[in-house]
Amino acid sequence: MDKIYDVIIIGSGPAGLAAALYAGRAELDTIIIEKAPMSGGQIINTYEVDNYPGIPGISGFELGTKFREHCDRMDMKFITGEVINFRVEDGLKIITLDNDTVYKSKTAIIATGANPRKLGVKGEERLAGMGVSYCATCDGAFFRNKVTAVIGGGDVAVEDAIFLARLCKKVYVIHRRDEFRAARSYINKLVSMENVEIIWDSVVDEIAGKEQVENITVKNLKTANSTELPVDGVFIAVGNIPNSSVYKTAIEADPSGYLIAGESCETNIPGVFAAGDVRTKELRQIITAASDGANSITGVEKYLNTL
Ligand code: NAP
Numbered sequence: 001m002d003k004i005y006d007v008i009i010i011g012s013g014p015a016g017l018a019a020a021l022y023a024g025r026a027e028l029d030t031i032i033i034e035k036a037p038m039s040g041g042q043i044i045n046t047y048e049v050d051n052y053p054g055i056p057g058i059s060g061f062e063l064g065t066k067f068r069e070h071c072d073r074m075d076m077k078f079i080t081g082e083v084i085n086f087r088v089e090d091g092l093k094i095i096t097l098d099n100d101t102v103y104k105s106k107t108a109i110i111a112t113g114a115n116p117r118k119l120g121v122k123g124e125e126r127l128a129g130m131g132v133s134y135c136a137t138c139d140g141a142f143f144r145n146k147v148t149a150v151i152g153g154g155d156v157a158v159e160d161a162i163f164l165a166r167l168c169k170k171v172y173v174i175h176r177r178d179e180f181r182a183a184r185s186y187i188n189k190l191v192s193m194e195n196v197e198i199i200w201d202s203v204v205d206e207i208a209g210k211e212q213v214e215n216i217t218v219k220n221l222k223t224a225n226s227t228e229l230p231v232d233g234v235f236i237a238v239g240n241i242p243n244s245s246v247y248k249t250a251i252e253a254d255p256s257g258y259l260i261a262g263e264s265c266e267t268n269i270p271g272v273f274a275a276g277d278v279r280t281k282e283l284r285q286i287i288t289a290a291s292d293g294a295n296s297i298t299g300v301e302k303y304l305n306t307l
Contacts (some may be wrong), residue, residue, distance in 0.1 A: 004104045005029050007300050008095055010083055011111035011243075013041020014286045015276025017067040018293025019109050024074030026301055031077045031103065033095065040064035041113045042240075042277070043286060047137040047163045052286055060137075063286070079103075086110075086247050088269055106307060107271040107300045110247050110259060111293065114240035114277040114284075119151060123207035124236070131213025131233045136160035139233070145169050146232035149216055151204055157237035158182035158190050164235065165193040172229065174199045174218055207234055242278045254280050265296040271303045 009019045012034035023030040043049070046060025055063065081097035086108070088094070093108040116134035118124060124132055133139040136150070140163055148168050150161040153175035159182075165171045173190070178200040180187050190196055199218060205226065206217040213234055219226045242257045252260045252268040258281075259274035261267050267274050275292035277284045 002102075002104050004092065004106060005031055006105065006304060007107045007109060007297070008033065008093065008103055008105040009109045009111060010086075010095070011035075011041065011113055011276070011278075012039050012068070012078065013111060013113045013276055013289060014043055014064075014067060015113070015278075015289040015293045015296075016041070016109070016111035017064075017071050018290040019111060019275055019297050020071045020076045020293075021067075021074060022294050022297035023300070024071065024076050026297060028297070028300065028304075031079055031105075032071075033079050033081055033083060033097070033103070035080070035082050037078075037080050038068060040068065041289075043067075045135045045137050047159065049286060067290075083112075083246055086250055088250055088272065091271065093272060107273070107303055109265070109273045109275050109293075109296045109300070110244075110251070110267075110278055111275040111289075111296075112243040112247075112278050114242045116236065117239045117241050119204060119236050119238060121204055121206055123209070123213075127207055127209055127213050127234075130211060131209060131231075132207060133233065133235050134237070136163050136235045136237075140164050140167055140235075143168050143233045147230065148172070148233040148235060149174055149204070149229065149231045150235045150237060151175075152237035152239070153177060153180040153182065154237065154239060155182045155186060156239075157235075158186040160235050160237050161196060162186065162189050162193065165190075165196050169195065171196050172199055172231065173197070174202050174204060176203050176221060177201065204234070240277065240284075244278055247274075263295060264299050265292050266299055271300075273299050 006028040009032045043060040043064045085096040095103045147170045149172040261274040261279045265273040273296035275296045276289035
């Protein structure tokens with residue numbers, strides 16, 4: 001007979017790793033499925049995390065590594081693979097990987113996070129990796145002393161712009177409204193930087209260049225005027241799309257694709273939990289993702305007790 005685990009955790013960002021830690025402490029028979037070895041989720045691309053209590057100013061990579069090392073002390077079993085199918089049969093959660101391996105479990109925690117949203121403008125796809133980037137901390141070093149533009153007005157856009165302004169000759173921040181939604185502390189830092197120019201009420205209509213990004217067309221939404229701006233790099237930070245496509249057929253999701261679950265992380269399917277950025281929630285941060293990991297294991301234990 002196939003092995004049936006107590007819980008399968010899908011994803012190894014802060015939510016998945018916190019769930020793994022709690023599962024290990026609860027001595028649940030657990031596996032964690034991650035897309036790439038030590039994938040770590042979005043956190044590994046975060047330059048600096050300064051709002052995780054007790055560890056001020058740590059790099060995202062270092063914090064992610066600490067989360068993982070903590071799990072490794074519990075001897076948790078990690079499996080690398082991409083989940084291509086998720087279904088529930090007679091209460092059993094059945095997960096198929098891209099190498100056709102099938103895993104079965106009494107419960108599942110979906111902690112698959114989210115990926116950067118694309119702008120969807122001309123030139124974006126063609127010049128991706130040739131000046132168009134979705135990760136300033138990964139690619140910023142290639143733009144030392146150059147001119148870059150950051151698109152967006154959230155925490156990531158403002159953080160990225162601060163990071164780039166330390167390296168680049170000039171950084172434009174292009175935002176579709178006239179106020180940022182980022183945290184005040186980031187905004188204060190950004191506006192104090194002399195080589196940053198903020199372009200309000202504007203969107204990028206086109207990214208152009210022969211083999212590398214050479215310029216962008218910026219349209220002011222209030223005046224409808226368009227301007228061509230010479231830049232060497234474009235950093236797109238316009239939010240995320242949840243990694244829920246495999247699960248949405250089985251689990252209820254909202255119109256944006258976030259799996260519907262409250263603080264307990266319970267979805268509409270008994271024994272299936274959604275944790276971290278993939279779940280419907282107000283605040284998507286490392287600390288709330290980690291909290292979801294803990295809450296979902298509490299739910300798993302309660303559910304197992306009913307079997
Ligand atoms: P976000 O908060 O959703 O911000 C996305 C930004 O992109 C918004 O300013 C939005 O404009 C803009 N935008 C969306 N679609 C656009 C489009 N098609 N064209 C132009 N602009 C567009 O996303 P995020 O900055 O990636 O952050 C994701 C989550 O992670 C947030 O909850 C954030 O607080 C959290 N985070 C936290 C930290 C931290 O605490 N250290 C660091 C990074 C991220 P509008 O403002 O007009 O909607």
